[in-house]
Amino acid sequence: MSTIDHAPISQAEAIAKAEVLIDALPWLVHYSGATVVVKFGGNAMVSDELKASFAEDMVFLRLAGLRPVVVHGGGPQISARLKELGIESEFKGGYRVTTTEAITVVRDVLRDEVNRDLVDLINSHGDLAVGLSGQDGDLFGGRRRGAMVDGSMVDLGHVGDVVTVNTGAAVDVLDAGKIPVISSIAPDTDNPGRLLNVNADAAASALAVALGARKLIVLTDVAGLYSDWPNRDSLVSRIDADELRALLPRLESGMIPKMTACLEAVDGGVENAAIIDGRLPHSTLLEVFTNKGIGTEVVRGTK
Numbered sequence: 001m002s003t004i005d006h007a008p009i010s011q012a013e014a015i016a017k018a019e020v021l022i023d024a025l026p027w028l029v030h031y032s033g034a035t036v037v038v039k040f041g042g043n044a045m046v047s048d049e050l051k052a053s054f055a056e057d058m059v060f061l062r063l064a065g066l067r068p069v070v071v072h073g074g075g076p077q078i079s080a081r082l083k084e085l086g087i088e089s090e091f092k093g094g095y096r097v098t099t100t101e102a103i104t105v106v107r108d109v110l111r112d113e114v115n116r117d118l119v120d121l122i123n124s125h126g127d128l129a130v131g132l133s134g135q136d137g138d139l140f141g142g143r144r145r146g147a148m149v150d151g152s153m154v155d156l157g158h159v160g161d162v163v164t165v166n167t168g169a170a171v172d173v174l175d176a177g178k179i180p181v182i183s184s185i186a187p188d189t190d191n192p193g194r195l196l197n198v199n200a201d202a203a204a205s206a207l208a209v210a211l212g213a214r215k216l217i218v219l220t221d222v223a224g225l226y227s228d229w230p231n232r233d234s235l236v237s238r239i240d241a242d243e244l245r246a247l248l249p250r251l252e253s254g255m256i257p258k259m260t261a262c263l264e265a266v267d268g269g270v271e272n273a274a275i276i277d278g279r280l281p282h283s284t285l286l287e288v289f290t291n292k293g294i295g296t297e298v299v300r301g302t303k
């Protein structure tokens with residue numbers, strides 16, 4: 001066998017790899033023991049490879065000494081199931097209008113399909129993930145909300161905001177050294193026995209605030225927030241809460257709940273919130289462990 005066969009990488013490659021690892025050191029120190037809430041959007045779950053790389057990132061964060069918490073969406077998966085069942089579904093102001101018939105489908109797709117799939121992927125690396133929904137241990141309590149469309153408030157059916165968070169179930173999982181994987185449905189606090197469909201960005205934000213998380217990361221299917229959508233030259237790398245508050249009324253569709261969630265997180269004490277491109281493998285690791293991060297970072301304002 002030649003010497004080459006025994007040398008898996010060159011010295012230059014070895015030094016480059018060591019530099020990548022050592023660059024992560026200040027971030028390992030900064031985030032040691034910190035709770036980080038990661039929202040995995042349905043549009044970012046586009047392939048089995050990306051879902052598997054997301055699961056690896058969560059395991060990496062946990063084994064690096066952070067306390068990752070996953071809140072997942074599943075919008076496209078819910079839409080596909082509703083279509084199969086012939087149930088009408090439309091979005092208003094970035095939120096799905098959710099009928100009594102649709103709410104059961106939303107719950108089943110999120111809790112029984114998307115959640116189980118992510119838990120299984122993480123657990124292929126060891127017994128690390130525990131699936132929860134907003135119903136478990138009264139994790140979330142919701143209240144119905146409408147949406148502003150063209151200056152007037154429209155009804156959204158069984159759609160709500162998270163108004164109470166009982167962190168006990170998630171903290172128990174974290175304290176056991178595991179990763180909570182949470183779906184965003186919430187019991188309706190005004191109508192016992194009824195459920196509400198909560199946008200997953202909003203659920204992740206409410207949980208990040210209640211857990212005193214250091215960081216909220218939102219994975220989606222664009223590079224970040226564009227200030228002049230769809231002009232691809234307008235990607236925002238950093239924005240503070242005051243600037244975001246001013247920009248919010250001009251945002252459209254799915255970016256409305258997403259950026260509202262980031263704003264509420266930093267207003268609620270989370271150090272920063274990042275919108276990153278979930279289509280990039282290992283985007284979460286790049287965001288947490290590199291100096292520049294990726295995507296759009298939202299930081300606290302002067303308020």
Ligand SMILES: Nc1ncnc2c1ncn2[C@@H]1O[C@H](COP(=O)(O)OP(=O)(O)O)[C@@H](O)[C@H]1O
Binds near residue numbers: 073221225227255
């Ligand atoms: N200003 C903007 N910046 C970035 N994306 C935007 C903007 N306005 C609208 N969008 C749209 O929002 C989408 C992300 O929201 P959404 O589909 O709800 O994602 P997710 O399923 O990840 O929650 C993007 O794919 C893009 O089409």
Ligand SMILES: CC(=O)N[C@@H](CCC(=O)OP(=O)(O)O)C(=O)O
Binds near residue numbers: 043095200201
């Ligand atoms: C009220 C509302 O719109 N709920 C969302 C919940 C899932 C979600 O937020 O999924 P993504 O993160 O993939 O968009 C929905 O029904 O699609």
